[in-house]
Amino acid sequence: MNLTIILILLQDGIMNGAIYALLALALVLVFVVTRVIFIPQGEFVAFGALTLAFLVNGKMPGTVNLLLILGVLVFLIECLSAWRHQMWRSLGRTALWTLALPIALYLLAPHIVAKDTPLWLNVIFALALVIPMGPMFYRLVYQPVAEASVLVLLIISVALHFVLTGLGLVFFGAEGWRTPPFMEGNIQLGPVNWTAQTFFVLATCAVLILALWIFFGRTLYGRALRATAVNRRGARLVGISTNMSGNLTFTLAAAIGALSGMLIAPVTTIYYDTGFLIGLKGFVAAIFGGLVSYPIAAGGALFVGILEAFSSFWASAYKEVIVFTLIIPVIVWRSFGSRAVDEEE
Template identity: 75%
Template sequence: MDLTIALILLQDGIMNGAIYALLGLALVLVFLVTRVIFIPQGEFVTYGALSLAFLANGKVPGTAWLLVLMGALVCLVEAGACWRARRFRGYLRTLGWALVLPLVLLLLAPWVAGPDVPLLVCVLFSLALVIPMGPMIYRLVYQPVEQASVLVLLIISVAVHFALTGLGLVFFGAEGWRTPPLVEGSVQVGPVAWSGQTFAVLATCIVLIGGLWLFFSRTLYGSALRATAVNRRGARLVGISTRMAGSLTFTLAAAIGALSGMLIAAITTIYYDTGFLIGLKGFVAAIFGGLASYPITAAGALFVGVLEAFASFWASPFKEAIVFTLIIPVLLWRSFGSVHLDEED
């Protein structure tokens, strides 16, 4: 290995690490606020990437139909809850975002899938298709069992992962897809040419992390999420709705996952089940941070990305095993200083 090869591998590792950092941060956020180890985070990656790929190739993505189906289920579940409580205040708002919005997007999808539509419009429309799935999944699956133990929520997450993977096969098929790069061209940095897509990934990662910091430190909703993450019972006592916090958290997780998928779809072929492995690598990064620390998670993600890149050069058949085996020493390291606490402490 010479310096040029090392720099090329470092470029790939940093780019992949930035994606894993975003997914790791989303996993930490979801766990802190809702106590859910969100295994299906990778499915948002797949849905976002394949939705953009379908639109870029002039096809209506299956997520347009899936969103309508999920929205109709949300409306039915919410109608039943309102009927039992004899309170229908707020149901019109549910109809608006869970049924009217998906139907409008479904009607607009053939126009956005046209041949002359700019890629940026396709990106924004794909985000509009995937992001509402986050709060819908929370309302259908996690909200009814929000008081369950972490183990039960983990088992439910595994079931949701398999369900979303199967739906991905139904609505997208088994073919792999790629998307056009968001940024064309390359920049020569020393002996290595860094692609424009690499800079797009890094810039997006930095902007999203900065945006999340501003959201949590400067906004009322961000403060509510932080309070819920610190102590769920205390947040309820001061009037913060944990259900609102959970829905907002899943919305952010869906947005981060979908955008991450669009960033990597230009550099690797995405299949209906590709997101699982990508999400697991984000989970490895989250383990670095103990599912609690955002900075350590981001640093761990960069380490995972660089390790994967160099492992693919030295031992390509075993690169996945090397990355996932990394969980064992990290868990041992974190267990030495861990103190068991009750879930509400």
């Protein structure tokens, strides 16, 4: 191994680490606000990448129909809830994002699906199809059991992962897809050519992390999520809706997952079940921060990406084993400084 090989591996590791950092931030966000260890985060990666790949190749993505089905289910559940509590005022707003939005996207899809559609328009349309699924899955799966224990929520997450994997196979098929890069060309840095796509991924991740920092520090909804993360019961006492916090959190998680999939799709062939391994590496990074620290999780993600890159060079057959085995010493290390706390403490 010489300096050139080291720099090439660092390029791959840093780019993958940036993607894992986004997923780790999403996992930490979901856990601290809702206490859900969101195993299906990787499925949003696959859904975002495959939706964009279908649009780029002039094919109708399955998420068009899936979003419509989910919207109808959520609206029916909201109607049942309104009938039980005799509260009908919120149904109009619910109908807008569960029925009107999916129907509008369904009718607009035939005009977007074409091989000559600009890439940026395909990206926006793909995000519009995938992001609303986050709050819909929260309403269908997690909101009814929001006060359950962490273990019960984890079991539900595992079940939802298998459901989404099956839906991915049904709506996208078993074929793998790639998307064209967002930026073409190479940039010479020392002895190594760095692809422009690498810098685009790093810049996008940096902008997104900065946007999240501004959102949580400067906006009312961001502060509401922080308050819910600190103490759910206390947040309810001061008038913050935990249901609103959960919906907003899953919206952000779906957006981060879908965008991460679109960023990694030009360099990795994406299948319907690829997202699980990618999301699991983000989970390993989140464990570095104990599922509560954003900066440590981001640093852990970069370490995971670089370790994976060098492992693929030295022992490619065992790179997944090496990465996932890393979780054992991290958990042991974190256990020395942990203490038992009540979930509402």
